[in-house]
Amino acid sequence: MDKLTAITTFRHVAELGSFAAAARRMALSPAAISKNIRALEEHLGAQLINRTTRRMSLTEAGTAYHKSVVRVLDRLAVADQSVSEMKARPSGHLRVSAPLTFSLTQLTDRIPEFLAAYPDVTLDLSLEDRIVNIVEEGYDVAIRASARLEDSSLMAKKLMSMHHVVCAAPAYLAKHGTPESPTDLGGHEMVAFSLSTHSAEWPFTRGREAVRVPVQGRYKVSSSIAIKHALTGGFGIGIIPEIYVRDELKTGTLTRLLTDWQGPEHPVYAIYPERRFETAKLRAFLDWLGDVLREG
Incomplete structure (x- = not known):
């Protein structure tokens, strides 16, 4: 058993609530996902996931284990990226969800400036007023204007009021x-x-x-x-x-x-998963957002 792969597989299954969704995210077969979960459970000597034909849920042991491995995996990801990105320019694909009216009046005319400053970044900006599930839908960051935030597991950077x-x-x-x-x-x-x-x-x-x-x-x-x-x-x-x-x-x-x-008065936040905070592309975008909205 590749323990790191098995633990990562368990995390994706737990967070997505689906073996099939985890398989798609990791580009593995459903059979490989099941094999990793079984191997991890045998290694630990405990059942982590309750499985039925219709749904799955974490056991008590699974819930506790998930909380622990998330911290470990996040720290490992930060450590890896801190080395690889120490001298790197921001690069890669950035997916952003933002409110329609706010974006059209405050942001979109400045987006070319961001892309010009970071030529190795590609941007997919989705303008919509619904509240997206950042983790499940694969967004790097969402901009929200709200007096309350619904998910305390996400990081929030206040941009303006x-x-x-x-x-x-x-x-x-x-x-x-x-x-x-x-x-x-x-x-x-x-x-x-x-x-x-x-x-x-x-x-x-x-x-x-x-x-x-x-x-x-x-x-x-x-x-x-x-x-x-x-x-x-x-x-x-x-x-x-x-x-x-x-x-x-x-x-x-x-x-x-x-x-x-x-x-x-509604604060405007940038919301993002904690494990992505240290990516150079996201850090650059958050800094740029702060500068643009302070100027406005």
Whole structure:
């Protein structure tokens, strides 16, 4: 038995929840995956995986063993890469998942700069607003704008914060009046971002005061750009990241409301598996992201 191969095989099976998926990831046959797992269990004298025709699960021993071998394998990978990449330029294929609107307004026009700076890196940038499973889907990093992160096993680097503002078109306010406090919003057409954690209620703070306003309106949409279009078209009042409407606020196309109240603020993170942190290509991309978003 090649113990390192067997342990690596067990890790992939445990994390992917499938012998077949592990076989695809390791470019081995399913029979070879099963053989490695059986050999490892015989070596340890303990069953690591419960197998049925429909599903598999880790035993208690398997769960404990997985936690231990992950730390060992990660440290070994870091040690290997620290030597091989000490003088190497960032290179290889980088898969990135990022929110659509955020990327189009803050990142994509700068991507050519990154690729020019690192000619040995190829980039696959997937623009989508769903939350991807980074490990299972094979992403190196995902950019997420969220007040909470769902998976504590992943590493997170904070890139910036997005402050939300309340605004509307002057034509809408001339017709329907200007709200003076958050509670006044209840009488207005409220345009909501359906993918947000505040799609049902808009939170506001002022000093020690905190108010949550139920969202009432006929229009919810999963794009901040669409919200901006509705607002500039005079449809209603919306809450939107300030960076998306900066120009409209400067020109007076939109009017900021409730300026003495603070709207929600969402941090933007780069999320990535811990074992990939030391790759030169990922380190270069994270550093570049930080620089670009600080400039913005």
